[in-house]
Amino acid sequence: MIDPSSPCCARRADTKAVQGYVDRSQSFRPVSYPIYQTTTYVNPGLGSEIDYSYSRCSNPTRTQLENTAALLEGGMAAYAFSSGLAAEDALFSILEQGSHVVMGNDVYGGTYRQTMEYWRRFGLEFTFADATDPGRIERACRPNTRMIYVETPTNPMMKVADIAALSAVARAKGLLLTVDNTFLTPYFQRPIDFGADIVIHSATKYLAGHNDTIAGLAVVKDEALAARFDFMARTLGSALSPMDSWLTLRGIKTLALRMERHQSNALAAAEFLRGHKKVAEVLYAGLPDHPGYEISRRQSTGFGGMLSLTLKDASDVGKMLSGGRMIMFAESLGGVETLITYPKTQTHASIPPELCEELGITEKLVRLSVGIENPADIIEDLDRMLG
Ligand SMILES: Cc1ncc(COP(=O)(O)O)c(C=O)c1O
Incomplete structure (x- = not known):
């Protein structure tokens, strides 16, 4: 105590x-x-x-x-x-x-x-x-x-x-x-x-x-x-x-330094991804049109480094997950390295398929834990992965 x-x-x-x-x-x-x-x-x-x-x-x-x-x-x-x-x-x-x-x-x-x-x-x-x-x-x-x-x-x-x-x-x-x-x-x-x-x-x-x-x-x-x-x-x-x-x-x-950088990189990645032709939707609480944006501003001093996105076409998912030179396809989040995860078969595999579907954890959803690398390298790699 x-x-x-x-x-x-x-x-x-x-x-x-x-x-x-x-x-x-x-x-x-x-x-x-x-x-x-x-x-x-x-x-x-x-x-x-x-x-x-x-x-x-x-x-x-x-x-x-x-x-x-x-x-x-x-x-x-x-x-x-x-x-x-x-x-x-x-x-x-x-x-x-x-x-x-x-x-x-x-x-x-x-x-x-x-x-x-x-x-x-x-x-x-x-x-x-x-x-x-x-x-x-x-x-x-x-x-x-x-x-x-x-x-x-x-x-x-x-x-x-x-x-x-x-x-x-x-x-x-x-x-x-x-x-x-x-x-x-x-x-x-x-x-x-x-x-x-x-x-x-x-x-x-x-x-x-x-x-x-x-x-x-x-x-x-x-x-x-x-x-x-x-x-x-x-x-x-x-x-x-x-x-x-x-x-x-x-x-x-080093929590403060890392969280600030995770956040600024996540915002940069979210803005890049939402403008990409292969991306249907970007889920990041730091985007002003996110439904939780105003609540976040009341109860949090930041939006963090996690975002998810849905691709328009499920056939692009495989390349997105493994096509990075730097971004690694791996479970977990919150570390200094940028990781991409596929919730449906990794972190959320234990959730029944009907509930996954209802929540939006579909075969088109991927999750990004945005690291603290140079933002230009992250965006270049995302571009390559969506390629
Ligand atoms: C939000 C959240 N809570 C709890 C856990 C469980 O933590 P651990 O993997 O350290 O057992 C995780 C793991 O991914 C998580 O993402």
Whole structure:
């Protein structure tokens, strides 16, 4: 849990990301936080109260990452897991059997698989509804609903949900609101400021930022939630390793610079693509005619580096995916390299075909995670791929 009276010396997100959480209770302060590569810690004597006894439960490098994530998101505490899906596993584990969750209907395919093919077997219930319409989310609630869970912007359709409006629904019904903030990161969006209770991250993506680390985070707003997550973090055994905690911390130091460049490159790519004769539609929340543009401007300070597009002709998809000299056809997102992904058979393969069709995840849809290369090289390559 972070000490709100002992925060980082700065108020601004870019500085906080560089400096990380400052623990004033320590008599020394390493500039680069060390990797405590240890499983266990010496116990000073019977009856001693110690912060660190065994690294599955707590590890100083992981604590530094967790405190930095809590600081950036404006939460009270954070918990670092071995992947984004492990963070979601801990999230759904805090619910009692028989609980119902209203999910945004456009979520990462692995989230869909975990809820429908795993958690349903253990007595949780899920209804998927369009999170851009708070009325639909409200109507999907039942007497046993305990949580609303949304991504915004969504993966891969880039839909934007109004966090404050969803929070009003959650408050009125006594539900928890969870927001997956993977796409925008706390540099551009802080869901807790708009009423979310829990923020989930695939830290594998922009937070770690270099396509070299799998990690997840759950950030919570208050002490009661912290106690529930603390138990799960110690009990499920999926806590993040010291080395991966350090890699994520190192990634976060350059978050602001990377996010700015991801965003300006994504805007340049979106503008190029929407003018191309082979492209039917470009989905990017930073285009002023995107349906979520105004909401984004209210709740976010940026639009991020992710965009999707539909091609006019499905026969152009193969060349688009593999025809780049620089842009790589690969799953994942948020790293410094530009990646192109085919949601239908990659990230969203677990979503039933009827739902994919309804959402627009068709054979003509491709997703771009725009990297931080020179924008002219990205556009030249996109031109070649569409060629
Ligand atoms: C929005 C979103 N949330 C969660 C996840 C799961 O994260 P991980 O792959 O780190 O388990 C992903 C993975 O792509 C994602 O895109």
